[in-house]
Amino acid sequence: MWTELAADLVKMGFFVACGYAALSAYARRRRPDWTAHLSTRRLAVLGVLTLAVSAIKVIEDVVEQESGPVDTAVLWFVRDHVPAKLSGAFSLITHSGSATFLVPLGLFTTLVLLAAKRRFEALLLALSLTTATLLTYVLKVLVARERPVLWDTQWYWGSSFPSGHTLSTAAFSTAVALCVARIWPRWGNLAMALALLWTALVALSRLVLGVHWPSDVLAAFCLGAFIALLLSVMFDRHRSDAAA
Numbered sequence: 001m002w003t004e005l006a007a008d009l010v011k012m013g014f015f016v017a018c019g020y021a022a023l024s025a026y027a028r029r030r031r032p033d034w035t036a037h038l039s040t041r042r043l044a045v046l047g048v049l050t051l052a053v054s055a056i057k058v059i060e061d062v063v064e065q066e067s068g069p070v071d072t073a074v075l076w077f078v079r080d081h082v083p084a085k086l087s088g089a090f091s092l093i094t095h096s097g098s099a100t101f102l103v104p105l106g107l108f109t110t111l112v113l114l115a116a117k118r119r120f121e122a123l124l125l126a127l128s129l130t131t132a133t134l135l136t137y138v139l140k141v142l143v144a145r146e147r148p149v150l151w152d153t154q155w156y157w158g159s160s161f162p163s164g165h166t167l168s169t170a171a172f173s174t175a176v177a178l179c180v181a182r183i184w185p186r187w188g189n190l191a192m193a194l195a196l197l198w199t200a201l202v203a204l205s206r207l208v209l210g211v212h213w214p215s216d217v218l219a220a221f222c223l224g225a226f227i228a229l230l231l232s233v234m235f236d237r238h239r240s241d242a243a244a
Helices: 002-029 032-040 042-063 068-081 084-095 099-115 119-143 164-183 185-208 214-243
Strands: none
Touching: 002 042, 042 119, 042 214, 068 185, 068 214, 084 185, 099 119, 099 164, 119 164, 119 214, 164 185, 164 214, 185 214
């Protein structure tokens, strides 16, 4: 198993490197004006490529039904090692990733940003959350994966893949962190760390409650962060073109 995992990581790293090299070559030959932007946003572009490749790999494993044994083993490990007395806390954490919490919060935050004349940040936040929601519905319909039935759990709408709570939280929290980094650069790293922590806790809560497979939340984590980072890079590129 470890040998296969190492091989997968090497292949994913290779695909990311090839993707960045191809994008850089295209910029040099076809769009020289992109070169400086790719250089200044190198980490963000690499992050987008890494998240995209990771999500594709997990989706491939899910569709080909190769993740079953690992998913089951991880889910039972979480079940056996997380104290039952924490179930109430994880239920509250799960609620923080629900539409009933994120949609009003996202709307309020977007309106605050618009009132502060931060239109770029407001658009990034609104589009990240909207895109995450739409992508969740599309993938649930296309993949139609059965939810875990290893023990009695609360009923949730829709199929198991991907975890909508995790995907929406990842997109929203990453977008918020990117907005903070633009408005208050010195707090950017802390905001991103908190975003990752929040998303990780929501993802873990879905496993503790037994309503998602580990691959559901892993793919959702990657896709949500990917959406926000990609939109940020695209908007920055558009703003650079407009300024020029």
